[in-house]
Amino acid sequence: MDDTLFYDTLRQGLWVATLVSMPILSVALIAGLVVGLFQALTSIQEMTLTFVPKLAAIVGVFWITMGFMTETLVSYFQNTLIPIIAGG
Template sequence: MTEAAVLDILRQALWVALVVSTPILAVALVVGLAIGLVQALTSVQEMTLTFVPKLGAILVVFWITMSFSGQTLVRFYQDQIIAMVGTR
């Protein structure tokens, strides 16, 4: 296996990780900003007020995107890792 092949697989793995994690991170960002804005407007500084809704939103998005994430990871594994092992 050449260095170029290893770097190509690592690049694709990082891209898959980015694609899989983007929906969860985007929802965490949006919910965190919305709750931070509400806290700033109302002067309520409660730590659980930011944690619980953000955790709930992350769990909902994770549940919704679970099949997409699983299919993406399985496709990457089958196309890249198993294909590479099969050619050895």
């Protein structure tokens, strides 16, 4: 395996990881901002108030985007990694 193929495969893998993690991370960020704003406005400093809504939002988005994540990872594996493994 030459360096160009290695770095191109690594770049594609990092891009796939970014695409797969973006929905969950963006929802966690938005939920954290909303809960933080709510806590600042109401002066409620409860730890579970921060944790539970974020966890619920993350689980919900994971459940909704699970098909997209699986399809993206399987496509990357079948179209990129298996030909490299089989060819070398």
